[in-house]
Amino acid sequence: MPPVERFVCRFAAEPPQEGLPHGAWAQTLQAEFLAACLRIDAEGQEIGEAGELRWFPDRSWNGRTYVPVTTRTTTDLELFGYVSFVPGEPEPSDFAASADFTDETADRNPEWRIDLSEEVIGGWRGEGGRSADMTLVWGIPLIEGARVATAELAGLAVDQCATVDDRFTLIAPDNYRSDYLDVKLWDADGRELASESLYVEDDEEEE
Numbered sequence: 001m002p003p004v005e006r007f008v009c010r011f012a013a014e015p016p017q018e019g020l021p022h023g024a025w026a027q028t029l030q031a032e033f034l035a036a037c038l039r040i041d042a043e044g045q046e047i048g049e050a051g052e053l054r055w056f057p058d059r060s061w062n063g064r065t066y067v068p069v070t071t072r073t074t075t076d077l078e079l080f081g082y083v084s085f086v087p088g089e090p091e092p093s094d095f096a097a098s099a100d101f102t103d104e105t106a107d108r109n110p111e112w113r114i115d116l117s118e119e120v121i122g123g124w125r126g127e128g129g130r131s132a133d134m135t136l137v138w139g140i141p142l143i144e145g146a147r148v149a150t151a152e153l154a155g156l157a158v159d160q161c162a163t164v165d166d167r168f169t170l171i172a173p174d175n176y177r178s179d180y181l182d183v184k185l186w187d188a189d190g191r192e193l194a195s196e197s198l199y200v201e202d203d204e205e206e207e
Contacts, residue, residue: 006177008132009124010158013171016057020164021067026055032083033069036097047101048075056138057161057169060087062122064094068138068169070117077101080117082136106142113194114183115140124173132173137183137198141166146185146193154179174198 021029030053037050056068068082081099085092098119106115122134137151141163151159151172158181159172174181180199187193 006154006156007127008153008156008158008173008176010156011160012124012134012173013059013061013159016059016161016164016169017065018058020057020167021055026053029055029067029069029083032095032097033081033099036081036083036099037079040099040101042101046075047077047079048073050079054167056167057164059136059161059169059171061134061171065092066121066136066169066171068117068136070138072105073101076105077103078105082119082138084121106140112196113141113143114185114196115142116183116196116198118174118198120174121171124176126176130177132176135172135174135181135198137170137172137181139168139183141168141185141194143185143193145187147188148186150184150186152182152184 050071050073053069053071058065058067064084065087066082066084070078070080072078079099079101083097086094106112116139118135118137120133121136124132124134146163149161149168150157151170159170161168161170172181180197182195182197184195185193
């Protein structure tokens with residue numbers, strides 16, 4: 001094959017290794033996430049109490065495993081974030097968690113076809129001093145039939161994940177050479193169902 005025009009890391013993260021958290025393991029992760037929720041600077045806004053946690057498929061990159069999570073609160077906000085750790089035997093170690101909240105929820109945006117959350121978890125250095133934001137992306141298809149989610153950068157697939165209970169997790173380079181990730185959903189026959197960019201123009205944010 002000839003040299004590629006765009007040199008960027010692809011499929012850098014391990015695919016999911018475990019099922020969705022349950023039992024004692026879910027309780028361990030829950031304690032870490034709820035502790036992170038208590039550290040949120042809500043700037044006087046009443047967040048409320050967390051409801052049932054919705055866990056997403058695990059992904060591992062750069063020596064750490066990330067398990068994203070979302071939940072609705074008693075004030076109808078959404079808490080979102082992840083728990084990460086260093087996998088090992090007999091027990092994982094070095095737990096860390098991140099949490100934030102938003103009032104931009106799927107039921108308030110009926111035009112959404114994918115409910116997405118994302119957070120930068122590291123960086124990747126490319127050619128000529130350019131760098132990419134290694135970004136953890138997790139989401140829920142809001143349309144029927146989605147079987148696989150992919151992350152594309154300038155039309156190049158850089159990660160993919162099969163949906164598990166209508167949830168997926170991606171780790172991919174973003175914001176590289178002025179290009180931004182597009183998350184796409186595909187059905188079982190490889191037909192594209194939906195596409196959503198992580199980049200929002202300033203005028204779109206104001207709207």
